[in-house]
Amino acid sequence: xxxxxxxxxxxxxxxxxxxxxxxxxxxxxxxxxxxxxxxxxxxxxxxxxxxxxxxxxxxxxxxxxxxxxxxxxxxxxxxxxxxxxxxxxxxxxxxxxxxxxxxxxxxxxxxxxxxxxxxxxxxxxxxxxxxxxxxxxxxxxxxxxxxxxxxxxxxxxxxxxxxxxxxxxxxxxxxxxxxxxxxxxxxxxxxxxxxxxxxxxxxxxxxxxxxxxxxxxxxxxxxxxxxxxxxxxxxxx
Numbered sequence: 001x002x003x004x005x006x007x008x009x010x011x012x013x014x015x016x017x018x019x020x021x022x023x024x025x026x027x028x029x030x031x032x033x034x035x036x037x038x039x040x041x042x043x044x045x046x047x048x049x050x051x052x053x054x055x056x057x058x059x060x061x062x063x064x065x066x067x068x069x070x071x072x073x074x075x076x077x078x079x080x081x082x083x084x085x086x087x088x089x090x091x092x093x094x095x096x097x098x099x100x101x102x103x104x105x106x107x108x109x110x111x112x113x114x115x116x117x118x119x120x121x122x123x124x125x126x127x128x129x130x131x132x133x134x135x136x137x138x139x140x141x142x143x144x145x146x147x148x149x150x151x152x153x154x155x156x157x158x159x160x161x162x163x164x165x166x167x168x169x170x171x172x173x174x175x176x177x178x179x180x181x182x183x184x185x186x187x188x189x190x191x192x193x194x195x196x197x198x199x200x201x202x203x204x205x206x207x208x209x210x211x212x213x214x215x216x217x218x219x220x221x222x223x224x225x226x227x228x229x230x231x232x233x234x235x236x237x
Contacts, residue, residue, distance in 0.1 A: 003029055004027050004028070004029055004030070004063070004066070005028050005029065005030045005032075005157075005158050005189040006051070006063070006158060006189070006191065007026075007062075007063040008024050008025060008027070008047070008051070008061070009025055009061040009062075009063075010023050010025060010059075010060040010061065011023065011024040011025075011047070011050060011058065011059075011060035011061070011062060012058065012059045013046055013047075013049075013050040013055040013057070014055065014057050015046075015055060015056050016056055020043055020046045020055070020213055021043050021046055021047060021213040021214075022212065022214050023060070023213075023214055024043070024047055024050075024060075024213070024214065024215060025215055026215055026218070028158075028189055028191055029189070030187075030189050031184065031188075031189055032190070032205045032206065033184055033190045033192065033203050033204045034190070034191050034204060034205065034207070034208065035191075035192045035194050035200040035204040035206075035207050035208075036048075036191065036193045036194075036207075036210055037194070037200070037207055037208065037209045037231070037234075038209055038210040038234070038235070039211070039234075039235060040195070042210045042211050042212065042213070043210050043212070043213040044210050045087065046213070047193075047210065048160045048162055048191065048193060050062070051064070051077070051082070051084075052074055052077055052078070052082070052084050052160070053069075053072065053073060053074040053077055054074060058070060064077065064080040064081075065080050065081055067080055078107045078154075078156075079107045080107075080158075081107060081155070081157050081158055082107075082156055082159075082160065083151030083152070083156030083159050083160065084151065084159075084160045085150075085151055085159070085160065085161045085162060086147075087162040087163045087166065089143050089146075089147040091138070091147065092135055093135055093136040094134070094135075095134070095135055096131065096132050096134060096135070097131045097132070097133050097134075097135060097138060097142075097146055098117070098131040098132065100146055100150060101120060101127070101131075101146070101149060101150055101153055102117075102153075103150070104151070105154065106154055106155045107154045113155045114153045114154050114155035114156075115149075115152045120149045120152060123149070123152075123179060124145045124146075124179075126141075126145060127142065127145055127149060140168060140172075141168050141172030141175075144168060144172070144176070145172075145175070147164075148161065148164060148176075148179065157187065157189060158188075158189045159183070159188055159189070159190045160191050161190060161191070161192045161193070162192075162193045163193055163195060164176055164192070165194065165196045166196070173196070173199055176199075177199060177203060180192075181203065184203075192204070197235070201221075201224060204221055205221055206218065206219070206220050206221065207219055207220075207221070207224075209235075211234060217230065217231075217234065
């Protein structure tokens with residue numbers, strides 16, 4: 001049985017005629033937190049979307065939990081136990097907070113078939129307080145918590161999180177950091193796209209830097225200090 005949750009080899013992806021990814025190579029071990037770093041437009045979000053089949057055409061190899069998925073439709077990919085939290089959150093305005101949580105189907109059961117509402121509310125007490133509120137009446141931070149909590153209900157054990165800290169108050173960002181640490185302790189595998197390096201740095205086991213649709217740097221968390229000057233150059237800090 002493979003210890004690799006996600007393995008991407010020579011991944012190319014297009015939006016229409018625009019060739020966005022130019023041979024992405026990366027892997028994520030089970031139970032790891034991996035962060036994709038890079039400037040805006042480098043191809044980080046497209047990499048996550050390509051894993052789910054949400055771009056145009058794709059070539060290369062994407063193995064999820066050991067299964068080749070490059071030619072599978074998105075609904076089949078989801079049933080490999082993968083959950084995606086997009087930057088735009090996708091909260092349903094006409095549904096209450098709790099109805100949003102109850103909406104997704106179960107797509108995996110390796111970690112018990114998805115968190116119960118009780119477990120969700122233990123992790124996100126704000127959501128229990130607002131469970132009868134319409135989704136769009138929640139604050140930005142509460143909407144982000146709801147977007148993450150919703151994929152935890154599905155039973156997915158490989159989570160793709162796109163810019164979950166963007167634009168949020170520091171207290172909410174700290175709560176999300178605690179959430180990621182708790183999920184890792186429970187055995188989840190997490191791939192994050194993050195612009196907030198200070199949020200991602202203490203959470204990730206490994207980092208990939210993406211530039212012009214290619215991985216240009218890979219390093220482990222213990223190498224972070226020695227790579228700081230290189231990162232500042234690559235990220236334009």
